[in-house]
Amino acid sequence: MNSNKQKYYVVWEGNNSGIFNTWDECKLQTKNYKGAKYKSFTTLKEAEAAYSISYYEYKNSEPKKIDVDPPNYNSISVDAASSGNPGKMEYQGVDTQSKKIIFKQGPYKEATNNIGEFLALVHGLALLKKLKSNQIVYSDSITAISWVKKKKCRTKLIPNKDNKEVFQLIDRAIQWLNTNSYNTKIVKWETKKWGEIPADFGRK
Secondary structure, three states: OOOOOOOEEEEEEOOOOEEEOOHHHHHHHHOOOOOOEEEEEOOHHHHHHHHOOOHHHHHHHOOOOOOOOOOOOOEEEEEEEEEEOOEEEEEEEEEOOOOOEEEEEEEEEEEOHHHHHHHHHHHHHHHHHHOOOOOEEEEOOHHHHHHHHHOOOOOOOOOOOOOHHHHHHHHHHHHHHHHOOOOOOEEEOOHHHHOOOOOOOOOO
8 A cells, every 4th residue: 555645635724725735734734723624635636526615514515325335336427527627517427337328418618527516416316307217326526415415506616608508507407406306315436445436537
């Protein structure tokens, strides 16, 4: 095991908040700061997702985990990718076992990865309801899962002409969440146990 593997440190409350690449940088922000809130992550994607919400939202947003090892293959998996944050974004849903693409949308001119993860999750929920499927849906995004549960897209992206279509999709997704009930289980994909989610675009 490589003990020197890169980690990313999120500081929600400290001398300065942000995402830091070394423990020494993190210590500078948290040392002698009473009640500092911070945590390490193994990937930048996880760190960015956690930092996009408050510390308390992060602590309370992790869904209950279904103890399935290996993953439950009676499922679909969703993911998004963006070139820049914000930047061009696309998302997709695949069959978890075969990785066959079930739906794919984009690229959209301007959006964030979190928005894509949110839209992908709602798209998956709507599709499974329409098909009357008993499959579960996997997402590796704590942020997207939190937004879906709260029926809100808490993006910091400012609407403009380049992302007008994306904000229309967000509005439609929120409307669907507010006007539909569903029995589909949303399950956090355990990247540390199972590797990258099958819907991953492979652009790390």
